[in-house]
Amino acid sequence: MISAQDFCALLADHGFSLASGVPCSHFGGPIAHLSTQPGRYVPAPNEGSALAVAAGAALGGRRAYVMLQNSGLGNLINPLTSLVMTYQLPILTFTSLRGWPDPATDEPQHAVMGPATPGLLDSIHTPHYTLYAKDGPDEFSLILEQAEKDLAEQRAPFVLVERGAIGKAAAANDPHREGLAAAEAIRVVVATTPQAAVIATTGYTGRDTFAVADSPRNFYMQGSMGHASSLGLGVALTHPERTVVILDGDGALLMHLGALSMIGHAAPANLIHVVLDNRIHESTGGQATTSATTSFPDMALAAGYASAVTCDSEDAVRSAMAQAQAVPGPHLINVKTLPRTGTIPPRATNALSTLDIRDRFQDSLRQ
Numbered sequence: 113m114i115s116a117q118d119f120c121a122l123l124a125d126h127g128f129s130l131a132s133g134v135p136c137s138h139f140g141g142p143i144a145h146l147s148t149q150p151g152r153y154v155p156a157p158n159e160g161s162a163l164a165v166a167a168g169a170a171l172g173g174r175r176a177y178v179m180l181q182n183s184g185l186g187n188l189i190n191p192l193t194s195l196v197m198t199y200q201l202p203i204l205t206f207t208s209l210r211g212w213p214d215p216a217t218d219e220p221q222h223a224v225m226g227p228a229t230p231g232l233l234d235s236i237h238t239p240h241y242t243l244y245a246k247d248g249p250d251e252f253s254l255i256l257e258q259a260e261k262d263l264a265e266q267r268a269p270f271v272l273v274e275r276g277a278i279g280k281a282a283a284a285n286d287p288h289r290e291g292l293a294a295a296e297a298i299r300v301v302v303a304t305t306p307q308a309a310v311i312a313t314t315g316y317t318g319r320d321t322f323a324v325a326d327s328p329r330n331f332y333m334q335g336s337m338g339h340a341s342s343l344g345l346g347v348a349l350t351h352p353e354r355t356v357v358i359l360d361g362d363g364a365l366l367m368h369l370g371a372l373s374m375i376g377h378a379a380p381a382n383l384i385h386v387v388l389d390n391r392i393h394e395s396t397g398g399q400a401t402t403s404a405t406t407s408f409p410d411m412a413l414a415a416g417y418a419s420a421v422t423c424d425s426e427d428a429v430r431s432a433m434a435q436a437q438a439v440p441g442p443h444l445i446n447v448k449t450l451p452r453t454g455t456i457p458p459r460a461t462n463a464l465s466t467l468d469i470r471d472r473f474q475d476s477l478r479q
């Protein structure tokens with residue numbers, strides 16, 4: 113293992129003065145370390161944006177690197193192939209290897225991408241190296257030397273990072289200090305909509321929802337970060353007779369923020385979009401999102417939602433949910449939530465297969 117400090121320092125020695133990315137717990141250390149140094153790390157809403165930021169830096173003559181989880185490779189492939197490779201911009205990208213080497217040891221949403229990651233990069237002729245958990249600073253230096261040769265040829269090499277290869281560091285973040293526990297917010301939301309179809313975003317939200325309010329009417333969307341609201345829109349348009357509640361995260365909403373405009377435009381009367389805004393990517397270690405400087409209610413209203421409010425107490429959530437069901441939507445309810453404390457409950461897929469989740473949800477929609 114290489115420490116987060118050494119990882120960042122070696123890259124700085126190679127002249128990399130800017131990083132961007134979307135967190136994976138594998139990169140919790142470097143992101144935390146860089147976040148304590150203003151101007152060194154740009155928290156991106158999605159992996160494609162992170163790569164484009166690095167591309168802009170490269171265009172401007174600054175060396176930049178990107179960190180992402182391999183589940184986000186799909187978000188990055190377009191700017192990788194059409195921008196970075198087409199304009200030959202030398203950028204170094206680090207991707208974690210979830211679902212690798214044995215997909216059976218990881219969550220089901222990583223089973224396809226884990227084993228496919230190296231071959232996917234091969235298929236677009238992208239050079240890649242692997243940093244293993246057993247590696248230290250010497251091995252990392254060797255990888256950087258090899259990557260430098262690619263960069264000198266205006267190529268964009270990848271380093272695949274095995275779990276445990278980089279050490280941890282304390283997260284630098286500014287979560288809400290007032291508000292309510294996410295699990296409490298979920299409990300109130302679900303209790304006030306007993307017949308609703310509920311779409312829970314990836315990460316801790318799905319785990320909390322499974323723990324406090326499991327039902328066949330819940331769809332636990334593990335993976336596909338940022339797409340819970342779009343999935344919810346599809347369900348809402350298909351079942352206009354049923355209330356559809358989306359339990360979103362601030363990081364997830366930011367990842368594909370265009371969904372707000374799409375939902376506002378489609379204007380489904382039966383859609384309630386609840387954002388559990390803790391200002392952090394809590395599921396990957398608490399790295400800051402950019403929600404502290406963004407107003408989701410203002411954005412939703414500007415995008416055509418029928419109403420949008422912010423709540424910071426159980427009572428406020430209860431009355432917002434009642435109001436949202438009294439008048440046609442779509443509605444956005446932004447809930448200020450506190451960082452979780454104690455043990456995080458298990459994932460739905462520890463008890464149910466993805467096909468169970470799908471089938472029972474579909475059955476519930478038919479009733």
Ligand SMILES: Cc1ncc(C[n+]2csc(CCOP(=O)(O)OP(=O)(O)O)c2C)c(N)n1
Nearest residue numbers: 183184315337361362363364392393394395
């Ligand atoms: C495309 C993609 N990128 C990154 C991840 C890794 N990831 C899983 S959960 C998560 C954080 C989600 O943050 P937020 O929506 O704010 O919810 P919270 O974790 O705070 O409950 C991240 C970055 C992912 N699953 N998919």
